Amino acid sequence: xxxxxxxxxxxxxxxxxxxxxxxxxxxxxxxxxxxxxxxxxxxxxxxxxxxxxxxxxxxxxxxxxxxxxxxxxxxxxxxxxxxxxxxxxxxxxxxxxxxxxxxxxxxxxxxxxxxxxxxxxxxxxxxxxxxxxxxxxxxxxxxxxxxxxxxxxxxxxxxxxxxxxxxxxxxxxxxxxxxxxxxxxxxxxxxxxxxxxxxxxxxxxxxxxxxxxxxxxxxxxxxxxxxxxxxxxxxxxxxxxxxxxxxxxxxxxxxxxxxxxxxxxxxxxxxxxxxxxxxxxxxxxxxxxxxxxxxxxxxxxxxxxxxxxxxxxxxxxxxxxxxxxxxxxxxxxxxxxxxxxxxxxxxxxxxxxxxxxxxxxxxxxxxxxxxxxxxxxxxxxxxxxxxxxxxxxxxxxxxxxxxxxxxxxxxxxxxxxxxxxxxxxxxxxxxxxxxxxxxxxxxxxxxxxxxxxxxxxxxxxxxxxxxxxxxxxxxxxxx
Amino acid sequence: xxxxxxxxxxxxxxxxxxxxxxxxxxxxxxxxxxxxxxxxxxxxxxxxxxxxxxxxxxxxxxxxxxxxxxxxxxxxxxxxxxxxxxxxxxxxxxx
Numbered sequence: 001x002x003x004x005x006x007x008x009x010x011x012x013x014x015x016x017x018x019x020x021x022x023x024x025x026x027x028x029x030x031x032x033x034x035x036x037x038x039x040x041x042x043x044x045x046x047x048x049x050x051x052x053x054x055x056x057x058x059x060x061x062x063x064x065x066x067x068x069x070x071x072x073x074x075x076x077x078x079x080x081x082x083x084x085x086x087x088x089x090x091x092x093x094x095x096x097x098x099x100x101x102x103x104x105x106x107x108x109x110x111x112x113x114x115x116x117x118x119x120x121x122x123x124x125x126x127x128x129x130x131x132x133x134x135x136x137x138x139x140x141x142x143x144x145x146x147x148x149x150x151x152x153x154x155x156x157x158x159x160x161x162x163x164x165x166x167x168x169x170x171x172x173x174x175x176x177x178x179x180x181x182x183x184x185x186x187x188x189x190x191x192x193x194x195x196x197x198x199x200x201x202x203x204x205x206x207x208x209x210x211x212x213x214x215x216x217x218x219x220x221x222x223x224x225x226x227x228x229x230x231x232x233x234x235x236x237x238x239x240x241x242x243x244x245x246x247x248x249x250x251x252x253x254x255x256x257x258x259x260x261x262x263x264x265x266x267x268x269x270x271x272x273x274x275x276x277x278x279x280x281x282x283x284x285x286x287x288x289x290x291x292x293x294x295x296x297x298x299x300x301x302x303x304x305x306x307x308x309x310x311x312x313x314x315x316x317x318x319x320x321x322x323x324x325x326x327x328x329x330x331x332x333x334x335x336x337x338x339x340x341x342x343x344x345x346x347x348x349x350x351x352x353x354x355x356x357x358x359x360x361x362x363x364x365x366x367x368x369x370x371x372x373x374x375x376x377x378x379x380x381x382x383x384x385x386x387x388x389x390x391x392x393x394x395x396x397x398x399x400x401x402x403x404x405x406x407x408x409x410x411x412x413x414x415x416x417x418x419x420x421x422x423x424x425x426x427x428x429x430x431x432x433x434x435x436x437x438x439x440x441x442x443x444x445x446x447x448x449x450x451x452x453x454x455x456x457x458x459x460x461x462x463x464x465x466x467x468x469x470x471x472x473x474x475x476x477x478x479x
Numbered sequence: 480x481x482x483x484x485x486x487x488x489x490x491x492x493x494x495x496x497x498x499x500x501x502x503x504x505x506x507x508x509x510x511x512x513x514x515x516x517x518x519x520x521x522x523x524x525x526x527x528x529x530x531x532x533x534x535x536x537x538x539x540x541x542x543x544x545x546x547x548x549x550x551x552x553x554x555x556x557x558x559x560x561x562x563x564x565x566x567x568x569x570x571x572x573x574x
Contacts, residue, residue, distance in 0.1 A: 020544050027547035036565045037552045045555055056541035078532045085495055087569050100532070133572055143566035271493055281540050282532035 006202045008233045009210055010168055011160035014175055015153050016185045017129060017193035018061045024128045024152035025052030025095065032191050036145035044150035046090035051279050054079070058152040059102065059283060061184040062126045063293050065154055066103025068182045068300060069121055069175070073290050077102050077283040079126075082272045087144055088130040096155075098274040101125035102283070108178065110170040111320060119171050120159040129153050154184075160199065160210065165229040169222055172196060173324060177301055180326040180365075188365065189221055196225060201246070202236045211236070212246040216260055218253045223361075228253040232260050304329055308346075312336065318346040321354075327364035334371025339378040348374060352395055360399070368402040377405040385409070386416045389462040418465040420472075423456075426464060427472045430455045441477055449473060480518070482510040 023030055026043035043050040066073055080098035106121035131149035133142050156175060162168050176187040176194055187194040196219060201211035216232055219225040231253075236246050251260040301323040308319040322332045328349055336342040353374075357364065377394060380386050386394065386409060393414065394405045401408070409415055417423060430452055431438055441448035453469050487507045491498045498506065532538075552565055561568040 022542075022544050022546050027542065027545060029546050029548070035552070037555060037567075038565075039548075040552070040555055041548065041550050042555070053540060053542040055544050057544035059541070076532060083493075087572055134566065135571065139571055141561075141563075141568045141570060142572040143563060143568055145566050271489075273493070276533050278533065278535075280533075281535050282538040284538045 003234070003237055005205055006233075006237050007205045007207075008163060008165075008229070009160050009201045009203060009213075010162040010229065011199045012156075012158045012162065012168065012171065013197040013199070014156040014158075014172065015129075015195045015197075016065075016156065016175075016179055016187060018058060018152040018154060019183065019185050019193075020055055020057040020061065020152055022055055023150035024055050024058050024126065025150055028150065030151045032188075032193070034147055036143075037147060039147040040149070044090070045146055046092075052095065052277075054280060054283070055152065058126055059285075060293060061152075062102045062124060062154050063285070063290060064182050064297065065156070065179060065184050066106060066124050067290075067294050067297060068178050069103075069106040069108050069124070069156070071103035071106030071121060071124060073285060074100055074102055074104065075285055076100060077285070079277045079280045079283075080274045081277045082127075082274055084272060086130070087142065088133050088149070090131065090146060090149060094128060094130065095277055095280070096127035096274075097125035108171065108174050110167060110174050112167060112170065117161075117167070119161045119167075122157040122159055124154050124156050127153050127155060160201075160213075165226045168198065168229060169226060172222065172225070177324055177326060181300055181329075182298055186365070189363070192220060195220065198225065198229060198232075200229060200232050200236070202233055202240070211240075212248050214246065214248065214260075215250045216253050217250060217263065219255075224253060224255050227255075227258060228260065231258060235260065301326075301329070308332075308342070312342040314342060314346050318343075318350060321350050322346050325364040327367060331364075331367070331371040331374060335375035335378065336371075338372060338375025339382065341378050341382055344378045344382070345374060348378065348395070352392060356396065356399055367399075369398045373398055373402065373404055380405055380409070384416060384418055384465055384467070386414060387457075387462060387464070387466050389457065389466075390414045390416065393462075414463060416465050417460055417463050418468060420468065423464055423468050423472055426456050426459050427469065427476055430459060431473075431476055438477065449477070480511070480514055482507050482514065486510075 017030070020030060022028060023044055026041050028039045028041050028044055031039065043052060063073055077097065077100045079095050081093040082096045082098070083093045085092050101123040103124035104122065106124070107118050108121065109116050109118050111117075129148050129151040131144055131146040133144060135142050158171065162171060172194075179185045179187050179194075185193060189195075198216045198219070199213045200216060201213035203209065203211040214232065214236070216228050219228050232251065239246055250263045252263045253260050305319045305323045308314040308322065309316065314322070322328050332342070332345055332349060335345040339345065353367070357367070377391055377398075381388055381391050386405075390409070391405075393412075394408050397403075397408050397412070398405065403411075434452060434455060437448040437451050441452075449470075452473055453466065456464055456469050456473075457466070484503050484507050487498070487503045487510065491503075491506075556562050556565070556567070559567050
């Protein structure tokens with residue numbers, strides 16, 4: 001049987017660090033990095049006799065996340081202990097939520113080639129992050145840094161509604177974008193503030209029962225998630241095609257070898273012995289509390305998209321692209337305000353900015369310049385100060401050196417030549433050097449004009465005003 | 480409800496405890512007795528009682544999201560059996 005006869009079924013558990021100032025159960029800072037064990041106190045280090053107190057912002061942010069993903073909000077909720085031993089977990093239990101999560105039964109919509117698709121969200125609960133283990137190369141031991149222990153997380157659990165790696169990526173990008181818009185997390189995958197575990201199973205197309213699933217952990221970029229899914233789905237199909245059976249297990253993705261490996265002893269069925277944390281009290285949310293958060297939610301991508309379509313004249317494709325990231329969207333709005341040409345701004349974001357980011361393997365939040373710079377760049381083209389060819393060079397420069405484009409142009413001497421006399425000279429020179437093209441044009445080959453303009457651009461290192469070049473060439477050729 | 484020796488072994492494994500045969504027998508008996516004691520609560524009629532979350536009647540005990548740092552790294556690490564570069568040093572952990 002061929003691979004095309006199989007369907008991949010996936011559900012995601014997305015962990016997202018909340019951008020509160022302090023940890024979930026103590027007043028230590030959550031800031032990323034810092035010298036080991038300097039963002040710690042007796043509570044997050046699990047010293048005997050210490051007691052946790054819940055950070056009110058954690059509840060607020062989780063409710064925000066729930067409302068923005070169409071979840072129902074629990075009026076009664078609580079914290080539970082999830083028990084397991086691992087050296088990055090100082091209490092030997094993680095405070096999480098078991099049967100009464102803060103948010104449940106939500107959904108988000110993603111774009112697929114077949115149109116919009118709804119991905120159901122089972123639940124969103126709050127919990128604490130673990131610390132970090134460092135290993136040295138000489139096998140002298142492992143080293144525990146508890147700066148991250150107790151940083152608040154939300155875990156977003158989806159239903160097994162995802163059917164392809166493209167859908168998984170679209171779903172993740174959607175969550176990331178929503179959480180960025182409502183400012184509950186900075187969602188930086190490279191810093192581990194957004195992480196996803198993927199549950200994967202395969203079944204023959206048309207089958208109604210789910211296959212046995214495996215859970216993959218340790219993917220920290222969109223790229224590795226997509227690669228891991230591809231590898232794991234193929235592995236499962238091979239096992240089934242060879243008459244084998246899939247074992248339900250947790251796998252670790254290894255980005256270097258491009259393979260998955262079993263993480264735990266398979267016989268160790270997961271048994272976390274959840275029970276209510278007696279150190280913490282119930283969480284009761286009033287209608288008024290939830291309503292206030294709902295009313296204070298910032299504008300979500302869906303609504304921005306509508307505005308871009310109806311008021312700013314973007315195409316569906318452009319509006320989708322720009323609103324996919326808060327950073328793009330904010331840059332778009334700021335730049336459009338500066339230059340008054342939203343269409344051109346969206347084109348620059350969709351084509352060149354996205355391309356350069358892709359080449360650099362960076363995400364929109366890593367952009368060093370803002371809408372102010374991009375807006376000026378578009379204005380300079382619209383005013384004829386620079387050609388779009390030069391603008392591309394300026395943009396490349398802005399990635400390295402986020403100065404105002406006018407400054408870059410001045411420093412590099414890239415101002416467009418719009419002086420008619422100077423351009424006439426170039427035109428005359430190019431015409432003289434290319435008699436064949438002139439003859440071709442006169443014989444009806446319109447393409448020859450493009451060649452001549454190209455030569456003139458080359459002559460002026462891209463600085464000639466292209467409209468003027470065109471006009472002057474036509475005038476000369478008609479003589 | 481009796482706790483079996485296998486259940487004791489499973490719980491011991493989860494708790495990372497090595498038990499002798501004699502201990503397994505003894506704990507099976509002890510745990511059975513503890514469960515029976517706790518099961519007494521099932522004989523109480525709770526038809527008219529609302530469901531509660533936890534044993535404490537308090538709710539919404541929250542903290543403001545404000546940074547307070549009280550203890551420095553040296554103090555926090557002072558009782559660590561082994562440390563290096565400001566971190567707790569432990570036997571090597573492989574996945």
